[in-house]
Amino acid sequence: MNKTLLILKQEYLKRVKKKSFIILTLLVPFLMAGMFALIIFLSINNDKKERNIAVYDESGLFLGEFGNEGYTKYTFIEKEQYTKLSSGFKETEFYGVLYIPGDIYTNNSAQLISEKQIPFEVNEQIERKLSRFIENDKKSKIIAESGIPDLGERLEATKTSISLKTLKISEGGEAKSSSSAMAFGASYAMGFIIYFFVFMYGAMVMRGVMEEKKSRIIEVIISSVKPFELMAGKIIGTALVGLTQVAIWVVLGIAVMFGVQSFFSPEAAQQMGQSIMEGQQNMNPAAMQTVEPNKAMEILDMIGNLNLPFILFSFVFYFLFGYLLYSSLMGAVGAAVDNDEDSQQMVFPVTFPLILSIMVLFPIARNPEGPVAFWFSIIPFTSPVAMLARVPYGVPLWELLLSMFLLVLTTIGAIAAAAKIYRIGLLMYGKKVNIKELIKWLRYKN
Amino acid sequence: MEFFSARNVNKVFADTHALTDVSISVNKQSIFGLLGPNGAGKTTLIRIINQITAPDSGEVFLEGKPMTRADIGQIGYLPEERGLYKKMKISEQAIYLAQLKGMSRHDAAKNLKLWFEKFEIMSWWNKSIEELSKGMQQKVQFITTVVHQPRLLIFDEPFSGFDPINTNLLKQEILQLRDNGATIIFSTHNMGSVEELCDHIALINKSHKIVEGQTDEIRARYKSNVFEVKYRGDFDKVSRALSGQIKVLDHVEDKRGNQITVEHYNGKSNNDLIQALIPVAEILSFEEKIPSMNDVFIKAVEDSNQNQKK
Numbered sequence: 001m002n003k004t005l006l007i008l009k010q011e012y013l014k015r016v017k018k019k020s021f022i023i024l025t026l027l028v029p030f031l032m033a034g035m036f037a038l039i040i041f042l043s044i045n046n047d048k049k050e051r052n053i054a055v056y057d058e059s060g061l062f063l064g065e066f067g068n069e070g071y072t073k074y075t076f077i078e079k080e081q082y083t084k085l086s087s088g089f090k091e092t093e094f095y096g097v098l099y100i101p102g103d104i105y106t107n108n109s110a111q112l113i114s115e116k117q118i119p120f121e122v123n124e125q126i127e128r129k130l131s132r133f134i135e136n137d138k139k140s141k142i143i144a145e146s147g148i149p150d151l152g153e154r155l156e157a158t159k160t161s162i163s164l165k166t167l168k169i170s171e172g173g174e175a176k177s178s179s180s181a182m183a184f185g186a187s188y189a190m191g192f193i194i195y196f197f198v199f200m201y202g203a204m205v206m207r208g209v210m211e212e213k214k215s216r217i218i219e220v221i222i223s224s225v226k227p228f229e230l231m232a233g234k235i236i237g238t239a240l241v242g243l244t245q246v247a248i249w250v251v252l253g254i255a256v257m258f259g260v261q262s263f264f265s266p267e268a269a270q271q272m273g274q275s276i277m278e279g280q281q282n283m284n285p286a287a288m289q290t291v292e293p294n295k296a297m298e299i300l301d302m303i304g305n306l307n308l309p310f311i312l313f314s315f316v317f318y319f320l321f322g323y324l325l326y327s328s329l330m331g332a333v334g335a336a337v338d339n340d341e342d343s344q345q346m347v348f349p350v351t352f353p354l355i356l357s358i359m360v361l362f363p364i365a366r367n368p369e370g371p372v373a374f375w376f377s378i379i380p381f382t383s384p385v386a387m388l389a390r391v392p393y394g395v396p397l398w399e400l401l402l403s404m405f406l407l408v409l410t411t412i413g414a415i416a417a418a419a420k421i422y423r424i425g426l427l428m429y430g431k432k433v434n435i436k437e438l439i440k441w442l443r444y445k446n
Numbered sequence: 447m448e449f450f451s452a453r454n455v456n457k458v459f460a461d462t463h464a465l466t467d468v469s470i471s472v473n474k475q476s477i478f479g480l481l482g483p484n485g486a487g488k489t490t491l492i493r494i495i496n497q498i499t500a501p502d503s504g505e506v507f508l509e510g511k512p513m514t515r516a517d518i519g520q521i522g523y524l525p526e527e528r529g530l531y532k533k534m535k536i537s538e539q540a541i542y543l544a545q546l547k548g549m550s551r552h553d554a555a556k557n558l559k560l561w562f563e564k565f566e567i568m569s570w571w572n573k574s575i576e577e578l579s580k581g582m583q584q585k586v587q588f589i590t591t592v593v594h595q596p597r598l599l600i601f602d603e604p605f606s607g608f609d610p611i612n613t614n615l616l617k618q619e620i621l622q623l624r625d626n627g628a629t630i631i632f633s634t635h636n637m638g639s640v641e642e643l644c645d646h647i648a649l650i651n652k653s654h655k656i657v658e659g660q661t662d663e664i665r666a667r668y669k670s671n672v673f674e675v676k677y678r679g680d681f682d683k684v685s686r687a688l689s690g691q692i693k694v695l696d697h698v699e700d701k702r703g704n705q706i707t708v709e710h711y712n713g714k715s716n717n718d719l720i721q722a723l724i725p726v727a728e729i730l731s732f733e734e735k736i737p738s739m740n741d742v743f744i745k746a747v748e749d750s751n752q753n754q755k756k
């Protein structure tokens with residue numbers, strides 16, 4: 001056991017000291033932060049461009065009603081100028097020309113001409129201005145016709161905005177607010193993280209084994225330690241490297257996020273929020289303003305209701321056993337082959353279930369109760385990804401226990417088989433190894 | 447005194463016998479040559495001693511006790527196919543390998559320094575194996591084999607990849623290791639070095655041990671009544687004097703004197719030969735021709751192959 005510890009330490013230090021590890025580990029949070037910063041930056045500085053839009057109002061209704069908004073300015077023009085502009089306005093100060101036809105009331109359409117691609121916001125802003133004006137105009141006419149003095153206020157009061165709050169009843173009969181979106185996000189993210197790490201670190205174990213075999217140091221090593229000790233040390237050491245990486249990412253990620261936020265200052269963050277919300281707010285300012293603060297509370301509430309300890313436990317469990325299962329198999333592949341091409345061929349059948357499980361991750365996250373979700377989360381080779389995708393939605397206890405039990409059983413079996421292949425394969429050179437050959441090795445007696 | 451022995455070891459791979467009932471016995475502080483053609487089973491036996499593979503039947507003993515996993519730290523093994531971690535620092539991996547053999551990090555570093563100083567390679571301490579030439583790598587590999595002060599050393603073709611100067615250096619080191627108390631099993635095809643180094647040999651052919659014994663004794667066993675005589679005189683006269691009694695296999699004439707190689711037969715003795723020569727030539731030297739280890743090897747293997755055919 002001492003020797004396993006020694007190998008574990010050696011593997012861990014070797015990998016953690018590697019330049020590529022340090023660079024990747026340090027770079028990823030900064031890359032993510034950079035992306036985050038870029039998004040904020042772009043959304044703040046998005047529309048600082050001044051646009052001057054010429055408005056030719058044939059209907060004559062809108063004069064003075066088109067206030068400048070944001071960086072967009074509106075200038076009313078006469079017919080002569082409009083005819084001149086319609087033949088081209090590259091040289092002029094105008095970004096675009098808005099033509100409001102005389103029959104806009106009946107046709108519900110206007111025209112915006114530009115020589116550039118018109119941004120969505122500008123398009124949306126003009127539509128909103130036009131519609132609201134006509135709407136208000138029609139409304140005020142009706143109010144005037146009806147003769148009811150406070151009809152305006154009463155109509156305003158009819159405005160309603162319903163927000164649907166989804167509740168889930170737990171086994172204890174307690175209703176908790178749940179969010180499908182939240183569960184979906186968590187489910188997809190966790191499935192993907194498991195897939196990514198199992199694949200990446202399993203491949204790392206495989207390459208490590210191949211390196212030892214190819215450089216021929218393996219014979220010296222296994223004259224000092226048992227192949228199983230070597231394999232165990234390698235697999236656990238590499239797992240610790242993965243955990244170190246995750247830990248650094250979490251810590252750095254949090255630090256960097258705070259850094260970005262303070263760099264852009266709270267006002268900047270608020271401004272970003274506003275610029276995103278702007279459109280909706282303008283449509284229904286009263287409703288939005290009251291809902292906003294509650295929404296944040298609601299999200300926190302829903303995260304709290306996701307049953308975090310349970311999810312975390314499942315994550316660690318499936319991560320651990322998924323990794324053990326696949327890294328021992330990939331280690332065995334690394335021991336069985338002695339060149340890269342063969343390893344490519346051999347590793348595919350081994351990792352195929354893993355790839356399959358990432359392919360069904362989306363359907364599972366969408367319908368966590370369906371037969372696909374059920375079977376993939378019970379079958380051990382796909383369960384680490386598939387079951388985790390279901391966990392945020394809540395899984396019947398018996399299904400979870402069955403899945404875990406099968407996974408543990410399979411992992412033990414896989415480790416035993418892998419150890420055997422590993423032991424035989426390590427000193428086997430120049431032999432083309434295929435699945436049939438490996439099955440033969442499994443039948444060898446000790 | 448016996449230090450190591452293998453008793454009735456059998457090993458079968460799939461359908462080929464790698465070792466059939468092989469026993470060897472190695473004396474303490476001796477150098478034991480494990481010889482045999484390619485594919486005879488030497489490497490399998492070596493791997494069994496190292497507990498890399500287990501025998502189907504039979505056992506290996508260290509100082510009379512069956513070897514256990516704990517004895518592995520007492521062995522230093524230099525395999526025929528060598529290699530070290532390419533990217534790891536030389537000192538670091540040598541210390542790591544010694545630790546795997548059960549040495550403490552501190553002792554390993556201390557011993558390693560002594561060896562590096564002895565081989566005058568302290569400047570390689572922080573280098574990686576990739577930066578060294580093949581011959582230099584072999585030196586490092588040799589050091590990693592002995593740094594944990596093993597009591598049983600197993601060298602598989604230790605001289606391959608060494609130039610004559612380094613081969614000589616290595617031979618001196620091996621002899622010194624023995625004099626300092628180590629017992630050495632030595633597998634090679636280089637028969638010159640076997641004659642020079644080995645006290646004892648075993649010859650394995652097609653999974654069977656066919657010859658075992660002290661090197662001198664085996665060579666003597668394979669002598670075939672052939673003698674070399676140096677003399678001053680005329681070859682024709684000598685030839686006539688010997689005809690009918692003693693067979694002349696070969697003769698060489700040069701400025702320093704003539705030489706004949708003769709074989710006794712018909713029960714003639716050395717004295718008969720000398721008596722026949724005295725009248726016709728002045729005898730300068732008289733020596734029984736002992737076969738080289740090379741001759742023994744070829745003869746023994748051919749005989750055994752022929753016996754198997756019958």
